[in-house]
Amino acid sequence: MTADSRPRLRAVCLAGPSDSGKTTLVEELVPRLAEDDRVATVKSIHHDIEIDTPGADTHRHRTTGAETVVGITxxxxFDITTRGKRDPPDELGSDPFGLGSGTDREPSEIREMRALASTLERLExxxxxxxxxxxxxxxxLPTILVGDRSPAxxxxxxxxxxxxxxxxxxxxxxxxxxxxxxxxxD
Known part of the structure; x- marks a missing residue:
């Protein structure tokens, strides 16, 4: 299948309160979807974590200023990019969420949506x-509600x-x- 003929990316949000079963549902859906499609997942994390081992070569590369470090085992x-929710890329190749103008979202929410849009564009x-x-x-994004989350x-x-x-x-x-x-x- 050529890049022009393959289906474009479909992205769906799973929304619900903490401990409502979102991760379990992801674990159940991925194998079913992966039977016919290439599937990726994105997880919103609300606090900073260190995903690289301090002192490891990849950590040293990043802490000396590399914006993205790729490790191949x-x-x-895996790749680690310093552009998270607080500092997403300024320029997207496109604006699939319509964030460019006329939005009444808070600046922090716009940054979070830009980070997600940039990640989805990269996965596409x-x-x-x-x-x-x-x-x-x-x-x-189209959304599946988990737990007692309301559509509102x-x-x-x-x-x-x-x-x-x-x-x-x-x-x-x-x-x-x-x-x-x-x-x-082209």
Whole structure:
């Protein structure tokens, strides 16, 4: 399948209070979706954590000023980028959430949405078909409600609830409209 003919990225948010079962639902959905699609996940984390071992070469690369460090092991490849929710990239290749103008969102929420949009755009360029986003409940992405989350508490249209059944949810995810990212001219 060529880059032009492959389906574009579909992203769905899973929103609910802490300990409501969002991660468990992600664990159940990923294998079903991965049968036919390349699946990635994004997790909103509300506090800073150190994901690299202090003193390791990759940590040393990052702390000396590299904006992105990529580590490649025999089994995994990972990248650490210093541009998180507080300092997302200024320029997106496109604006799939309509953040460019006329928004009444708080500056911190705009930064968070830019960080998510930038990550989704990067995953789309890498050829993923579906991204499950845990958290980021204010995003305009189609949303599956988990626990007692109300539709009024999320930014996107509700496409399902955690108790709808895995096959129903998988079909709802596969049927959402793909995100629109601008493609560079050839």
């Amino acid at each position: 025999p089994e995994l490849t 360029r890498r050829g993923y078909d579906i991204v499950l986003v845990e958290g980021f409940s204010a995003s305009p 508490d999320v930014g996107g249209p509700v496409i399902g609830r955690h108790d709808d059944g895995l096959e129903t949810l998988a079909e709802a995810i596969r049927s959402v409209d793909p995100l629109e990212f601008e493609r560079p001219a």
